[in-house]
Amino acid sequence: MDKRRMGAVALLMAAITAASALITVLTGRLPTVRQADSNDFHVVASFYPVYIAALNIASGIDGVTVVNLVPERTGCLHDYQLSPGDMITLRRADLLLMNGAGAESFLTAALHQFPALTVVDASENIPLLESGTGHSHDHGQEEAEDHTAFYNEHLWVSPARYARQVENLREGLCAADPEHAAAYRDNAERYLEQIAAAGEALRQAAGGLGFADCVTFHDSVAYLAEELGLHAVAALALGEESGLAAADAAQAQQAAAQAGRILLLYDGQYPVEYEYIGAGAAESRTLVLDTAVTGPAQADAWLAAMQRNLNALKGLISGEDD
Numbered sequence: 001m002d003k004r005r006m007g008a009v010a011l012l013m014a015a016i017t018a019a020s021a022l023i024t025v026l027t028g029r030l031p032t033v034r035q036a037d038s039n040d041f042h043v044v045a046s047f048y049p050v051y052i053a054a055l056n057i058a059s060g061i062d063g064v065t066v067v068n069l070v071p072e073r074t075g076c077l078h079d080y081q082l083s084p085g086d087m088i089t090l091r092r093a094d095l096l097l098m099n100g101a102g103a104e105s106f107l108t109a110a111l112h113q114f115p116a117l118t119v120v121d122a123s124e125n126i127p128l129l130e131s132g133t134g135h136s137h138d139h140g141q142e143e144a145e146d147h148t149a150f151y152n153e154h155l156w157v158s159p160a161r162y163a164r165q166v167e168n169l170r171e172g173l174c175a176a177d178p179e180h181a182a183a184y185r186d187n188a189e190r191y192l193e194q195i196a197a198a199g200e201a202l203r204q205a206a207g208g209l210g211f212a213d214c215v216t217f218h219d220s221v222a223y224l225a226e227e228l229g230l231h232a233v234a235a236l237a238l239g240e241e242s243g244l245a246a247a248d249a250a251q252a253q254q255a256a257a258q259a260g261r262i263l264l265l266y267d268g269q270y271p272v273e274y275e276y277i278g279a280g281a282a283e284s285r286t287l288v289l290d291t292a293v294t295g296p297a298q299a300d301a302w303l304a305a306m307q308r309n310l311n312a313l314k315g316l317i318s319g320e321d322d
Helices: 005-028 049-058 083-092 105-111 157-174 178-206 219-227 246-259 301-318
Strands: 043-044 063-066 095-098 118-121 212-215 231-235 260-268 283-289
Touching: 043 049, 043 083, 049 095, 049 157, 049 178, 049 283, 049 301, 083 105, 095 157, 118 157, 157 178, 157 219, 178 219, 212 219, 212 246, 212 283, 219 231, 231 246, 246 260, 260 301, 283 301
Parallel strands: 043 063, 043 095, 095 118, 212 231, 212 260, 260 283
Antiparallel strands: none
16 A cells, blocks of 8 residues: 555545544543553542642552543633543543532533443531632533532632542542542541641631731632631622622622721632722731642642642731732
8 A cells, every 4th residue: 555545545544533532522422441551550640639639649549541621721611612532531530530519510511421430529528618709610501400600619629628539539530430549548547647736827827917807809718718717798799700790899898997907808719909909997908828729730839829828928927019
């Protein structure tokens, strides 16, 4: 067979393969299958915070592969759409790890096509805060279809809740892959010790803030604010699709003035705006937090984010942020 004919055959086979994949996506016939070239246990994490946790729990374990479904730089999952490549990743998965609490509602329809795929919900049995902004994260689904639609899904930003998520993920991995259960437990124990130390350092530093009240500019900072002993007098939705309504800003400004001393809490994903909200208070300070929702594909990424938050807290207390 000459080179021209070989090339034509290769193109034809590629087209047939692509068409076959598209047909299975459209018809919903997507059995979970192992990659032909690997006998590894394939773990898929739904998005970045879950991926970082999984990297730590599965660290150094031969025969276990961890991949991230959503690209690391995506951030919050509002309006995320699955790609054909994502569907292939799910098809090859042995286990899917999810944050839960409504974060992955973009996966609801797709998971109906993988009834045999084991899913671990990291939010199981963890107390949830209601969404302070009143925004639904169900991407158009009715609340009856997703009872977590109006809850805050950003559990991983709180060290205490993140630790419980890691425990849930550990148990899910051990149950699905008992051959490596001892290694998962050893890795998780080391990581949990680091998480506990990070949380303790943050709580100790927060004790020197001198602020009891705050305004949050995104749901993502609410869990950490609670853990640091702060009370949100107003919760705003900076960076959300609807923007910041003038009426909401005015109410927050009034609440800040009544509080007297107010801390303005921002998610570093979004610009620091609306400083006038604290203008009527006797004292207003700004704290920008790293919510660990994007970053490098490195196991220490969450710990590094919490260290940056600790540094920001200490800088605010010492006045070096001015």
